[in-house]
Amino acid sequence: MTPGNLNFIVIDDSKLDCFIAEKIIRNTGRGAVVKSFIMAPEALEYIISTNVPDNNLKTVMLVDIQMPIMNGFEFIEAFEKLPQPIRDNYIIYVLSSSINENDISRVRYHTSVKQFLNKPLTSNTLSTILELID
Amino acid sequence: MEKPERIRVLYIDDEINNLNGFKASFRLDYNVMIASDTADALVMLEKHPDIRVILCDQRMPTQTGVQFFEQIRSQHPLPIRVLITGYTDIESVIDSINKGNIFRYIKKPWTDTDVKSAIEESNKFYIANSLLTLKNEELEKAYLELDKFAYSVTHDMRGPLMSLLGAIDISKNSDDISEIKDTLGMMEKSVQKLDDFIKSIHEYYSLKRGQLQISEINFKEVVADLYDLYSIAGKLEHINFTVNVVQNDLFRSDAVFLKIILNNLVANAFKFQRHDIVGKIVDLNITVHKGNVELIVRDNGIGIKNEYVNDIFKMFFRATSSEIGSGFGLYNVKDALTKLNGEIFVTSTLNEGTTFKVIIPSK
Numbered sequence: 001m002t003p004g005n006l007n008f009i010v011i012d013d014s015k016l017d018c019f020i021a022e023k024i025i026r027n028t029g030r031g032a033v034v035k036s037f038i039m040a041p042e043a044l045e046y047i048i049s050t051n052v053p054d055n056n057l058k059t060v061m062l063v064d065i066q067m068p069i070m071n072g073f074e075f076i077e078a079f080e081k082l083p084q085p086i087r088d089n090y091i092i093y094v095l096s097s098s099i100n101e102n103d104i105s106r107v108r109y110h111t112s113v114k115q116f117l118n119k120p121l122t123s124n125t126l127s128t129i130l131e132l133i134d
Numbered sequence: 135m136e137k138p139e140r141i142r143v144l145y146i147d148d149e150i151n152n153l154n155g156f157k158a159s160f161r162l163d164y165n166v167m168i169a170s171d172t173a174d175a176l177v178m179l180e181k182h183p184d185i186r187v188i189l190c191d192q193r194m195p196t197q198t199g200v201q202f203f204e205q206i207r208s209q210h211p212l213p214i215r216v217l218i219t220g221y222t223d224i225e226s227v228i229d230s231i232n233k234g235n236i237f238r239y240i241k242k243p244w245t246d247t248d249v250k251s252a253i254e255e256s257n258k259f260y261i262a263n264s265l266l267t268l269k270n271e272e273l274e275k276a277y278l279e280l281d282k283f284a285y286s287v288t289h290d291m292r293g294p295l296m297s298l299l300g301a302i303d304i305s306k307n308s309d310d311i312s313e314i315k316d317t318l319g320m321m322e323k324s325v326q327k328l329d330d331f332i333k334s335i336h337e338y339y340s341l342k343r344g345q346l347q348i349s350e351i352n353f354k355e356v357v358a359d360l361y362d363l364y365s366i367a368g369k370l371e372h373i374n375f376t377v378n379v380v381q382n383d384l385f386r387s388d389a390v391f392l393k394i395i396l397n398n399l400v401a402n403a404f405k406f407q408r409h410d411i412v413g414k415i416v417d418l419n420i421t422v423h424k425g426n427v428e429l430i431v432r433d434n435g436i437g438i439k440n441e442y443v444n445d446i447f448k449m450f451f452r453a454t455s456s457e458i459g460s461g462f463g464l465y466n467v468k469d470a471l472t473k474l475n476g477e478i479f480v481t482s483t484l485n486e487g488t489t490f491k492v493i494i495p496s497k
Contacts, residue, residue, distance in 0.1 A: 014294075016297045016300075016323065016324050019320060021300075024300075066293075097293045118296075119292075119293075119296035120296045120303065121300060122303050
């Protein structure tokens with residue numbers, strides 16, 4: 001069975017990091033709709049307005065932690081308050097350069113987060129996690 | 135009237151003659167309070183938290199001195215405790231000293247010299263203890279700041295480095311020259327960001343650790359470098375940069391601190407521009423007048439949301455997702471201004487621009 005396509009959302013206040021993530025996602029050839037946001041509130045709005053995506057595909061979300069205005073944790077907390085039918089479409093990964101123990105263990109408390117990933121995102125890491133989704 | 139610097143001393147004894155004798159002997163040297171039983175003494179301790187030394191007789195009808203000291207130790211830990219006693223009670227005194235309830239003891243009948251020396255020694259110990267408490271508080275504050283600092287360093291220094299690694303990875307796997315060039319352009323920005331952050335750390339430490347170096351300030355000279363630097367950037371980015379200096383009076387201050395303030399404010403005015411408009415401006419107006427300097431930096435850039443205006447001087451606060459901010463610049467400005475006794479005022483309208491006004495008195 002060939003692995004299917006997925007939607008992707010990247011949330012990172014660094015434009016370069018969004019660019020890198022998008023590039024790597026496109027290189028896998030599995031990105032259906034790939035969106036990146038440098039502000040978490042805008043991503044949240046997008047998720048709410050999308051409701052259930054037209055193409056009925058799951059969405060992989062890569063979320064940075066340290067961002068101004070709304071950080072990764074605040075975003076995840078807001079996301080967890082959304083109705084379940086919306087939440088069910090998403091698989092969240094935290095993608096951060098943080099090596100802070102608190103950040104890493106705090107991620108574990110959020111059941112909606114599948115895994116903590118270290119920056120930089122590489123093709124290898126992404127293929128590995130995508131294999132686990134299939 | 136009592137002089138405020140006299141040490142406040144509390145003496146407790148059930149014999150009125152001793153109390154009066156004590157007061158008569160020491161009232162000129164110390165701010166003496168007396169109590170004829172420990173219940174009265176407790177009331178006085180509650181009322182006067184500035185009591186530094188307590189001298190207490192051992193043999194009293196309701197409670198011994200040792201018992202009293204043991205009782206008050208946890209509630210009033212600061213005053214230094216001195217016991218007055220005869221030889222017959224020596225066992226209980228030794229026990230009490232070993233438990234840490236008593237700093238000194240004076241044997242009965244006391245001489246003025248004994249009492250004076252005990253009070254002076256107690257006072258020194260009191261001062262050393264209070265200093266230690268103060269230092270501990272300072273240390274705790276410094277640790278908190280260090281924690282915040284270390285956390286941010288992983289983000290602000292490791293972040294750009296990880297971006298670079300990611301970008302290198304993409305370029306290595308690409309054969310498309312124009313894509314590689316795009317990536318290089320982004321890598322350049324990332325390196326500049328890291329360098330800016332390192333410079334801010336340098337400023338932070340020169341502000342924290344540095345002593346003020348006061349000299350005569352010629353503002354035309356101070357802004358010369360700044361002008362050269364930013365007029366080039368202005369040409370490249372189509373920002374009209376004007377500097378206007380009016381200085382007829384002498385002004386004394388720290389040149390390095392002033393440069394940190396001006397640099398950060400001007401750099402911000404350049405950074406937070408609206409990229410899509412024609413007629414971008416940054417103005418710097420400097421006026422020295424009646425022993426004050428007024429620095430006004432005005433731009434017609436993105437502005438600051440009302441709700442964030444009060445937070446912009448906090449360490450690592452960023453009111454925008456625009457990549458260029460480190461959240462360090464205005465914190466350093468505020469820090470420099472505190473040292474120069476200066477003030478800063480912000481007026482800003484979102485999508486119209488921001489004006490910072492700084493007033494610094496001459497030293």
